[in-house]
Amino acid sequence: MNIVITGGGGFLGSRLARKLVSKDKNAYITLFDAAFGAEVPGARAVKGDIADPASLGEVVKGEIDTVFHLAAVVSGAAEADFDLGMRVNLEGTKNLLERCRKLPRPPKVVFSSSVAAFGGDLPPELDDSTTPTPQTSYGTQKVMGEYLIADYSRKGYIDGRSLRLPTIVVRAGRPNAAASSFASAIIREPLNGVPLECPVGPQTGIWLLSPRRVVDAFIHAAELPASAWPSARVVNLPGITATVDEMLKALERVAGEKVKARVSFKPDARIEAIVRTWPVRFRTPRALAMGFKPDADAQTLIRDYIEDENIKVKA
């Protein structure tokens, strides 16, 4: 197995790499990213620029089985710097697909799209027929990427599969420029003993999936036969709906009242304006029928995070 992960230095990319290494010691795994943190034993790390054909050509060459395309400028950053978002999220994806098209045989391409595809004047519950109407440049660039994936697949240049990811919670590490950064921070920081100001109100609903489940989803997406996919090659992943308040109550049940009390509220109009456009509730019959799985509930999601990331809870 010859596998490339773009964004392989990132939070999800590195965890996907570790899982792939643990599944198949003989897999040849290349991580491609602009920067890397900790090494992933058993995987090769290559620094490069996704929007530069020559740079990408150093890793996307020869017989490749699967490309996991996770590289992206996150929502908050793509909104603040339009040109950067267009360059990395749109041109980078197009560049990757052009490279894939030139390979000796069409690789599978698993594309990390986003629930940010949806926004604005939405029904109370979205489903597989809801038309993407993104209200951010990030969401727009992701939807355009999905359409590229579908057309390159239809033409036989790749065998593409796009996953619309819920907000991924709990992310380890530091807060980032994603507008959704708070959704992980309200769990992660208090568990680490760090006070956290939540920029959105307690009744803010979020559509959630854990890192553990989304890594499984990436691998499952690659393992499914092409015939399992609709012609649009995209699926809304299953998730769970929780409000900030429900997340904090789950945190209290898992780690105690003192941990939960480290979260306070300090509204940030810019973040609230972005998050308000995101959908909260989905029916995902297609993804469930295809074998994708959500987390059981918010408590399980928090417990899995503590286990997966070896968190020493500061009670």
Added chain:
Amino acid sequence: MNIVITGGGGFLGSRLARKLVSKDKNAYITLFDAAFGAEVPGARAVKGDIADPASLGEVVKGEIDTVFHLAAVVSGAAEADFDLGMRVNLEGTKNLLERCRKLPRPPKVVFSSSVAAFGGDLPPELDDSTTPTPQTSYGTQKVMGEYLIADYSRKGYIDGRSLRLPTIVVRAGRPNAAASSFASAIIREPLNGVPLECPVGPQTGIWLLSPRRVVDAFIHAAELPASAWPSARVVNLPGITATVDEMLKALERVAGEKVKARVSFKPDARIEAIVRTWPVRFRTPRALAMGFKPDADAQTLIRDYIEDENIKVKA
């Protein structure tokens, strides 16, 4: 009024220009295209390449009120030459929007999208909530253009409006590389005394709009206030549904049995495969509420063509 029409040398572009000149003698109208046929008195013609920033920069500069963006590689050609379609239809649109973004004030941009946005496994009747699932590269590039128009509008870089055009019938001139070329040819050629082999069967349904009505729609789209548009900035134009057989019966009623008898059937699998993916029936309540108008019926559409193009019918 300072107006630019990309694709201004084409069939619709030149007719739009003539109508704009007749409405406002003082309008400064620039036609931009790779090639030009007959001159449009009162409009300036500039040859150039839509995908080349410098070339486009020669006409998209200064205070521009409205850009009508009609330039495109047609469906059959974009399917046969993927790179050309991507360059002109996707990169060309992106290039135009980048130029518009740099203007001293945001222009209105009316984008000619297409019913080819839809395809594949469709409901019997489409409506304003149907998700685009194009089955051609042309359709994919048009949908991506719509998403760019929406995001550039949301950011305040332009004031964009996308129209999904039905198949435009009757086109004057010669057959072109569009897979829909037959839909005009079955009316135009027999009226000119020329035998015509129709590449699709008589029961093939088509979703139609006349050149007269679509020119009106472009102008109406520009005249509507921004507040009349949904955040996605796109609307399915109203049309009428007719089968090839119904079109030929209308032709017979307008021009006689001898004219109709010039059409024979010679199936072309490549054309049929593309046309089969196109939708045939729509409900368009949004467009009708916004004031867009379909043709009355197939006979009227044929009579308007004879009048507008000064056709001398060869009975």
